Amino acid sequence: MDQKKKTDLIVSASLIAFILIVLFVLEKIMPSGNMLFVVLKKGAIYALVAVSMNLLNGFTGLFSLGQAGFMLIGAYTYAIFTIPTEARMAVYQYFDGGIVQFTVPVFVAFLLAAAVAGLFAFLIGLPVLRLKSDYLAIATLGFAEIIRAFFQWDALGPVTNGSNLLRKFPTFDSVLFPFIVSGVCIAIIVLLINSSYGRAFKAIRDDEIAAEAMGINLFKHKEMAFVISSAFAGISGALLAMYQTTVQAAAFKSAMTYEILLIVVIGGIGSITGSCLASFLFVACSEWWLRFLDNETFIGAWQVPLLRSGFRKVVFSVIIMIMVLFYNRGIMGTREFSIDSVTGLLKRRRLPGDKKMKKGGK
Amino acid sequence: MDFLHANLPYILAGISVGGQYALIAIGYTMVYGILRLINFAHGDVFMIAGLVMIYASATMPLYIALPLTVIVTVLLGFVIERVAYKPLRSAPRMSVMISAIGVSYLLQNLALYVTGGLSKMYPTIPWISDSITIFGATTKVVTVITPILTLVLVIALVLFIQKTKIGMAMRAVSKDFETSQLMGIKINSVISATFIIGSLLAAVASFLYFSNYAAVVPTSGAMPGLKAFVAAVFGGIGSIPGAVIGAFIIGICENIIKGLGWTTFSDAFTFALLIIILIVKPTGLFGERASEKV
Numbered sequence: 001m002d003q004k005k006k007t008d009l010i011v012s013a014s015l016i017a018f019i020l021i022v023l024f025v026l027e028k029i030m031p032s033g034n035m036l037f038v039v040l041k042k043g044a045i046y047a048l049v050a051v052s053m054n055l056l057n058g059f060t061g062l063f064s065l066g067q068a069g070f071m072l073i074g075a076y077t078y079a080i081f082t083i084p085t086e087a088r089m090a091v092y093q094y095f096d097g098g099i100v101q102f103t104v105p106v107f108v109a110f111l112l113a114a115a116v117a118g119l120f121a122f123l124i125g126l127p128v129l130r131l132k133s134d135y136l137a138i139a140t141l142g143f144a145e146i147i148r149a150f151f152q153w154d155a156l157g158p159v160t161n162g163s164n165l166l167r168k169f170p171t172f173d174s175v176l177f178p179f180i181v182s183g184v185c186i187a188i189i190v191l192l193i194n195s196s197y198g199r200a201f202k203a204i205r206d207d208e209i210a211a212e213a214m215g216i217n218l219f220k221h222k223e224m225a226f227v228i229s230s231a232f233a234g235i236s237g238a239l240l241a242m243y244q245t246t247v248q249a250a251a252f253k254s255a256m257t258y259e260i261l262l263i264v265v266i267g268g269i270g271s272i273t274g275s276c277l278a279s280f281l282f283v284a285c286s287e288w289w290l291r292f293l294d295n296e297t298f299i300g301a302w303q304v305p306l307l308r309s310g311f312r313k314v315v316f317s318v319i320i321m322i323m324v325l326f327y328n329r330g331i332m333g334t335r336e337f338s339i340d341s342v343t344g345l346l347k348r349r350r351l352p353g354d355k356k357m358k359k360g361g362k
Numbered sequence: 363m364d365f366l367h368a369n370l371p372y373i374l375a376g377i378s379v380g381g382q383y384a385l386i387a388i389g390y391t392m393v394y395g396i397l398r399l400i401n402f403a404h405g406d407v408f409m410i411a412g413l414v415m416i417y418a419s420a421t422m423p424l425y426i427a428l429p430l431t432v433i434v435t436v437l438l439g440f441v442i443e444r445v446a447y448k449p450l451r452s453a454p455r456m457s458v459m460i461s462a463i464g465v466s467y468l469l470q471n472l473a474l475y476v477t478g479g480l481s482k483m484y485p486t487i488p489w490i491s492d493s494i495t496i497f498g499a500t501t502k503v504v505t506v507i508t509p510i511l512t513l514v515l516v517i518a519l520v521l522f523i524q525k526t527k528i529g530m531a532m533r534a535v536s537k538d539f540e541t542s543q544l545m546g547i548k549i550n551s552v553i554s555a556t557f558i559i560g561s562l563l564a565a566v567a568s569f570l571y572f573s574n575y576a577a578v579v580p581t582s583g584a585m586p587g588l589k590a591f592v593a594a595v596f597g598g599i600g601s602i603p604g605a606v607i608g609a610f611i612i613g614i615c616e617n618i619i620k621g622l623g624w625t626t627f628s629d630a631f632t633f634a635l636l637i638i639i640l641i642v643k644p645t646g647l648f649g650e651r652a653s654e655k656v
Contacts, residue, residue, distance in 0.1 A: 063456055127641045134400050134459060138591065139640055142633030145588075149630035254584065255470070258463050265460050310475035317468040324464045325449055328457050 016183070023175055035288045037175050042287070043280035044178040045239045050263045050275040051186050052232035057261070058270035058334075059193055060225040061205030062129070063137045065257050066121075067233050069144030072252035073120055074113035074234025075241035076151060079166040080159060081109045087168040092161055099158040106170055110181070110238055117234025118227045120147070125226040129219065141254055151249040160249070167246040178239050185232050190272055192228065201225055266323055267330050274332030281331075286316055370499040372621035373614060378505040378574070380613025381512035385567035386590035387597075387605040388519065389560025395536040395600035396556050398455060402462040403442055405587015406469035407561055411435040411568035412484065412578040413473055419485040428487075432565045439561025440554055448550070466584075473580035481579045484572040491573055504573045509610075511570070515563065516606050523602070528555055536600060585629065589616075592636040598649025607647065 023040070030036065049067060056062045081104045083091055092098035104112065128139045150156070152163040160166075172178065192198055200221050203211040212218050241247045259282070267278030290312040297304045323330070386408055393401045414434045418427035446465045450458045490504040523529035531552045534542040543549050571586060572578055590605075593612050597604025612635065616628045639646060 057456075063459075127637065131640055131644065133455065134398075135595075135640055135644065137459070138400060138595070139637050141588070142592070142636045146630040146633050149626050153626050253581075254588075255467075255581070258467055261460065261463060262467065269456075308475075309478065310471070313471035314468070314475045317464070317471045321446065321461075321464045321468055324457070324461050325446065328450075328453065328460075 020176060020179065023179060027175055032173075035291075039280065039284045039288050040175045041178050041243055043283040044175075044182045045236050045243060046260065046263060046279035046283055047276040048182040048185050048239065049233050049236035049260050050267065050279045051189055051272055052229045052236065053260050054264050054267075054269065054272065054275045055189055055193070055201075055232075056225055056229045057264060058268075059198065059205060060201040060222065061208075062222060062225065063133055064140040064226065064229075065137045065254070065261065066124070066140035066144040066230070067260050068252045068254060068256040069140075069147040070117045070121060070230040070233035071237030071240060071256070072144075072147060072151060072249055073117045074237030075247045075252075076160060076166065076237075076249070077113040077116045077234065078109045078238035079169045079241050079247045081112055082106060082169040083166065084168065091166060091168055092158070094164065095157040095161060098161065110235055113234045113238040114231040117237070118231035121227045121230030122223065125223045129222045129226060141257070144252075144254060144257065148249050148252055163248070163250065165246045165248050166241075169241070171242045171245050178243070181235065181239060185235055186272065186276065189228075189232065193272070197221070197224065262320055262324075265328070265330055266320070268332035268334060269330065270334035271330065271332035271336055273337035274330055274335075277331060277337070285319070286313070290316055367498075369618060369621050370497055371501065372617040374496065374499060374501050374505050376614035376617035377610065378501075378508040378570075378613070379617060380610035381508035382567045382571040383586065383590045383593050383613050384512050384606040384609035385515065385563040385570075386586060387593040387609045388516070388563050388602055390591045391594040391597070391599055391602060391605040392532075392556045392560055394594065396532065396539075396553060397447070397458070399447065399458050399462065400591065401560075402459070402587075403446075403465035403469060404560065404564065405583035405585075405590070406466045406473075407435060407439055407442070407583070408564040408568050408571075408587060409473060409578065409580065409583025410438060410469055411561075411565040412572045412582065413477065413482065415568065415572070416482045416484060416578060424485075424487065427485075428569070431568075432562060435565035435568075436558050436561045439557040439564070443554060443557040448553075470580045470584075477578075477580065479580075481577040484576050484578055487569065487573055490570075502574065504570055508570045511566070512606070515566065516602065519559065519563075520602060528552065532556060589629075589632050592632050595636060596639050596646055598646030601646070601648040604646055604648035 027037070049071060053064075053067050056064045080098075080100055084103055085101060088101065089097045124140070124143050128136060128143065131139055151160050153160075154162045156162070193201070200211070200216045203214065203216055204218060204221055208218060237252075263278045263282045264275055266282065267274030267276070293307055293312040293315055294309050295307065297307050386404065389404050389407075390401060393399055393404070411431055411434075415427060415431040418430050418434075422430070442465055446461045447458055450461055490502070490507055492503050493500055494503055494506065495501075496506065523532060528551075531542070531547045532555070534545070534547060535549060535552050539549070572582075575582070589612060590609060593609035594605045595608075596612065597606070597608030599605075612632055615635070616631060619625075619628045619631050
C-alpha cells in the first residue's frame, strides 16, 4: 500500500507540475489578450467556489445558497486591506480616505478574507443551521441579500466605501496565480473530505438520524462545514476581486449563487473533480465557445435568424436545463477523476477489496 | 396622529405593494403546499407577464392586450410545470429545486435576449394610472384598487378551494400526495391547475405592480418574487390567508422603513424577518405543524 501511495503521490505531483509548466509556456508564447486566459483565470476562481459549495451541498447535504454573500465578504476584506495608503484618498473620495489607513501583504489579506468570511458564517450558522433543507436554502439566500445591503450602507462608508467601487488594489497578471491559490485551497478541502471529519459530513448527508445515533455531533459538524466552506468562498471572492480589478457589492447578486450551484450540478453533486471540470466548461461556454451566437452572421446574403446579442446566454441556459432534466447526475456523478481510473485498470483488478468498498460506499 | 399623517403616503404604498406581493405569494404557497417545491421561477413568470404586456400593448388595443397577457402567462406556468418539474416528480426534492433555479435562469436570459438588455417602459393603463387624493395624500388609483382587488380574488380563490371538486382535490393532495393518488385523484391535472391559478394571479399582480414602477428589466421579477416567498413563509407556507396577511405586513413594514430613510435596508428587513420567523416559529403564522417520521 505504501509503495502505491508513493507512486500515486509522485504521479500527482508530476501531473500538477506539468500543468503549471504548460500554463507558464502558454503564457509566454500566446498573446495575453487571448480568450483562453480569461477562461483559465475565471475558471480557476469559479472552481474554488464551486468546490467550496460542493463541500456543503454535496458532501454535508446542507442546501445552502449563501455563497455569493461570502464571496462578497472575502472580496471586500481583501480590497479594504490592500488598497495602497496613497491611493486611498482617490478611492474613498466621499469618505475622506476611509478609516483603514494601513495595508497588509496580499497573502495576509487572503487569510483575513477567509477569516472574516468564516466569522460571518459562524455567526449566521448559529441560528440558520438548525433549519431543514429548503428553509435553510431560503434563509442563507436571505442572509446573502442582507450582507449585500449591509456593505452598501452609507454609515459604513469609511470602511466599505458605501455603494461606490473599491479599486486600485493589487491584482494578478499571470494565470498561474489563481491556479496556485485555488489549487492549494482545493487540496486542503480534499484532505478535509478524506479525513474523519469528512466521513462524518458524508454520514450526516446520508442520514442525519443515523449519524446522530452513531455519536456524531450534528450541529458541530454542520457548523464546521459551513464555516470552512464560507472561508474558501471568501478566498475565491478575493481572487475574483483581483481578476475584476474592482469590487462593488451590487454585483454579488443571488444570480451569482445560482450560477455556482449550476456548475456544481453540472459537475455532479459530490464530485470535486466534477466541479473543477464543470467550472472551466461553464466559463468557456458562457464566455468563449458560444460567442459566435452573439454575432449577426450572414451566409451569403442570407442572415442566420435569431443570432444577436444575448442569444448565447439563451442557448446556454437551454443546455443547462437539458443537463438538469436528463443528466441530473452531472458529468461525474459522485465519482472522482483519478490517476487510478485512467491508467490503472489493471491495478484495480488486483485490489478487489478496494473496488468493493468504492461500490458499497456510494 | 402626526406620525400617521406624515407617513400616510408610505402606508398607502405599503398596502398597495402588500396586495401585489400577496397575489404573487399565493402562487408560491399553493405550489409549496402541493409539491413541497420552492418555485424559484415564479418571480420570473411575473416579470415575463410584464414584458408580454409591453409587447402586446405596443401593437394591439388594451382590451385585447390584457387578456392576451393573462393567457400567455398561464400557458407559460403550465408549460414550465410540464417540461421542467413533471419529469422530476420522483426525483429528490433538491433536483426539482435546482430545475426551478434553472428555469429562472433561462427566463431571465430569454428576457435579456428579447429586450436587448434595455429597460422597457410599461404602458399606462387608463384609469388605474390616474392620480387621486386620499386624506391629503396624492397617489395613483392603482394604490387604492390593489388591496380591494386582492381581497376579491383571494375570497374567490378560497371559495374555489373550499367548494369545488378540484379545490377539494387540491386540499387532499396537499395533505397526502400518495394517498390521494390512490383515491383516484388525477394528480397531474391538480398540479397543473395549481400552476395555472398561480400564474393567473401573477399576471394580475404584474399589471398592478408595473403600473407603479413604469419599467421592466429582466431581473425585476427576482426581488418581488423573493419577498412574496418570504410572505408565504411568514404566513405559514401552504396557507392562503396566511400568505395574504404576511404579504400585507411585509409591504407595509418595508415602505415605512423606506419612509424613515433607511431605503438600503428595506430589502434586508424582509430577509431579517424571514430568518426571525424561521427560528422562532418555523411553521409561520397559520402553518400546520409537520411532524417528522423516522
